[in-house]
Amino acid sequence: MDKSKGERSAADRRCREAAADDPSAGPRLEYAEAVFALVAMIPAGKVLSYGDVAELLGSGGPRQVGKAMGSGSEVCWWRVIRSNGTLARELHQRAGEHWEREGTPCTPSGVKMKPARWIPTEDEHLRIERLVSRFPIPKRHPRMI
Helix, strand or coil: CCCCHHHHHHHHHHHHHHHHCCCCCCCCCCHHHHHHHHHHHCCCCCEEEHHHHHHHHCCCCHHHHHHHHCCCCCCCHHHEECCCCCCCHHHHHHHHHHHHHHCCCEECCEECHHHHECCCCHHHHHHHHHHHCCCCCCCCCHHHC
């Protein structure tokens, strides 16, 4: 389903507003909320893989991040992609419009991961650490303790 220019601009605005919020303030977060808060920090024109997001959060894996991303948030979903720079075929065209508008380095098949991958600054890493402190560590199997 194609979105009108006004709807696309509204989605971009919500992403910018979410990124402006301090993810370290407030109550405990569920895993999906932590994923959304981290994704909102990714600057325009940059991307992370699903695995990158899990690694920065120190919890879960690519599938858990994908499940969270698929739950319907208004977050900048086009900035989280597969590690090979692609998205599902049905999302590729819609994401491509965002990538083009944001100046994300791309090829016809997807994003050029090396130049497009977001590398957080020291200050951004501190924000991520504060964010991570807001969601409970998943329970481990008793034999792993």
